[in-house]
Amino acid sequence: MDDAGVAVAEQGAQVVARVGAVLRVLGASAGAPVPTSRVAELAGLTRPTAHRLLAALAGEGLVDRDAAGGWVLGPEAYILGAVAAERYDVTALAADAVREIARATGECAFLSARRGDETVCLLREEGSFPLRSHVLYEGIRFPLGVASAGLAILAMLPDAEREAYLARADLVPAWGPAHAAEPLRARLAAARATGYVVNPGLIVEGSWGMAAAVFDAAGRPAWALSATGVESRFGPDRRGEIGRVLLEQAHAVTQRLRAR
Amino acid sequence: MDDAGVAVAEQGAQVVARVGAVLRVLGASAGAPVPTSRVAELAGLTRPTAHRLLAALAGEGLVDRDAAGGWVLGPEAYILGAVAAERYDVTALAADAVREIARATGECAFLSARRGDETVCLLREEGSFPLRSHVLYEGIRFPLGVASAGLAILAMLPDAEREAYLARADLVPAWGPAHAAEPLRARLAAARATGYVVNPGLIVEGSWGMAAAVFDAAGRPAWALSATGVESRFGPDRRGEIGRVLLEQAHAVTQRLRAR
DNA sequence: CCCGCATCGTCCACTTTGTGGACACCTTAG
DNA sequence: CTAAGGTGTCCACAAAGTGGACGATGCGGG
Numbered sequence A, B: 001m002d003d004a005g006v007a008v009a010e011q012g013a014q015v016v017a018r019v020g021a022v023l024r025v026l027g028a029s030a031g032a033p034v035p036t037s038r039v040a041e042l043a044g045l046t047r048p049t050a051h052r053l054l055a056a057l058a059g060e061g062l063v064d065r066d067a068a069g070g071w072v073l074g075p076e077a078y079i080l081g082a083v084a085a086e087r088y089d090v091t092a093l094a095a096d097a098v099r100e101i102a103r104a105t106g107e108c109a110f111l112s113a114r115r116g117d118e119t120v121c122l123l124r125e126e127g128s129f130p131l132r133s134h135v136l137y138e139g140i141r142f143p144l145g146v147a148s149a150g151l152a153i154l155a156m157l158p159d160a161e162r163e164a165y166l167a168r169a170d171l172v173p174a175w176g177p178a179h180a181a182e183p184l185r186a187r188l189a190a191a192r193a194t195g196y197v198v199n200p201g202l203i204v205e206g207s208w209g210m211a212a213a214v215f216d217a218a219g220r221p222a223w224a225l226s227a228t229g230v231e232s233r234f235g236p237d238r239r240g241e242i243g244r245v246l247l248e249q250a251h252a253v254t255q256r257l258r259a260r
Numbered sequence C: 001c002c003c004g005c006a007t008c009g010t011c012c013a014c015t016t017t018g019t020g021g022a023c024a025c026c027t028t029a030g
Numbered sequence D: 001c002t003a004a005g006g007t008g009t010c011c012a013c014a015a016a017g018t019g020g021a022c023g024a025t026g027c028g029g030g
Helices: A016-028 A036-043 A047-060 A075-088 A091-105 A147-156 A159-168 A181-194 A236-260 B014-028 B034-044 B047-060 B077-088 B091-103 B147-156 B157-169 B181-194 B236-259
Strands: A061-064 A071-073 A107-114 A118-125 A141-143 A197-198 A207-215 A221-230 B063-065 B071-073 B107-115 B118-125 B141-143 B196-199 B209-215 B222-232
Touching: A016 A036, A016 A047, A016 A061, A016 A071, A016 B014, A016 B047, A016 B077, A047 A061, A047 B014, A061 B209, A071 A141, A071 B077, A075 B014, A075 B071, A075 B077, A075 B107, A075 B118, A091 A107, A091 A118, A091 A221, A091 A236, A107 A147, A107 B077, A118 A147, A118 B077, A141 A147, A141 B141, A141 B196, A147 A159, A147 A181, A147 A221, A159 A181, A197 A236, A207 B181, A221 B063, B014 B034, B014 B047, B014 B063, B014 B071, B014 B141, B034 B047, B047 B063, B071 B077, B077 B236, B091 B107, B091 B118, B091 B222, B091 B236, B107 B147, B141 B147, B147 B181, B147 B196, B147 B209, B147 B222, B157 B181, B181 B196, B196 B236, B209 B236, B222 B236
Parallel strands: none
Antiparallel strands: A061 A071, A107 A118, A107 A221, A118 A141, A197 A207, A207 A221, B063 B071, B107 B118, B107 B222, B118 B141, B196 B209, B209 B222
């Protein structure tokens, strides 16, 4: 998976696409410093190019280096984000829903947002149960259809949009045969039937997840609430209970968004 | 003031500098949509170039357009900022200080951060007094030395750094003769004597401001708390009282930062 | 209703700018 | 002391960005 990009760019500005890829790499590291060569690798660039872009971005304050020379997002990124938050922040409206899911289920709970063909994890709340999955953390990205949040959102998209995505995305090379179009379609259909989705350890063996979609004011699935934990905590009995909690909280957040 | 940039770039990546300028323009608009031609003007670019960059940035999700075609910062900017916030966010530590200043003085209170040769307003809290200054709002930028926050930070910089800035900055064309090096030095010296700075309506006639610097763990002035209002509320008597409140709160925030 | 006037989006020849293979350097590991 | 893996920099090459010019669009006034 050399270019984890959202596949856009087209004509006009190749550099901008590369800058976007670099920034996304740093964003997905959850604030941990990333060495130059790894940025290059993850962004699909040669090392000199990555280095030049990073140095230029550092001049703008969009990235910064820690003492060891690793790259992190910079103060300017924070400032821009603070302004953009007025328009896009949902964590304030969803924070207590995530907390309630963690409390009621004992598992780790998350809020993720759709971003193009990916989902991004925005909030994480630890559950009380001592065995916890650390597959998800703030900033990490998955393609739609991978991880329970992306499954929940994909399931609730209009049929045409969902099929268009399934046609252009090929998840098998990076995520294995369980993410081929057919088994995916089956999982999505099941999700539409119950309202919530179950990811039975498809990313990491034994790490299960469940999610329910949150809808924007236009009725489109734009976020998802999810819970993850070890397989033994997701037996048929508890699945119903966790699903109920997820749906309830997802509905509450959707209502709050509509009221805003 | 065609290029409000922080003056960096140098060799290596001209496009990155331009991207930075474009993003800064949108950040400084406080979330209000900016038309293409105005972005071009403020970023010092030709309109086709600005348009191409904006379109490419939109492809990355870093900018977005509202219904009327104006440009705003996009969802990706918010997401990156949320990750960067873990490292750079101070608003959580300073929010109650800003609130306390607004409460105790009745004026509008602000937190600003230093960003290179500029300050950026991060927090605004309305005061109770009905005549309020709207010169400052979240996202707006001023060069160091302009507006009370930038004066407070500049005053507390090490002598060599302050003089180097005064030597390279020329504030007179954009901000008038009151911002020439000499009167500025006098204001800064007065600020060092009292600990807080007074801006007697130098940006907008009749809009006064006062500020005190907040220091980072290394003892460098990196933020400022300020209050603004109409001239009549800044008589000699009240100046002492407002200055006291500002210093007290600035000290409290500095302590909290050190403890972090 | 029609005609300026102001914005906007797009095209394409020109050339500035970014590119990346190659090299030198530094630190750490064996 | 040498090998290995990381980093920063150079520069010939050409690909990519640039912006003047044009046509489309939308608004307001005559």
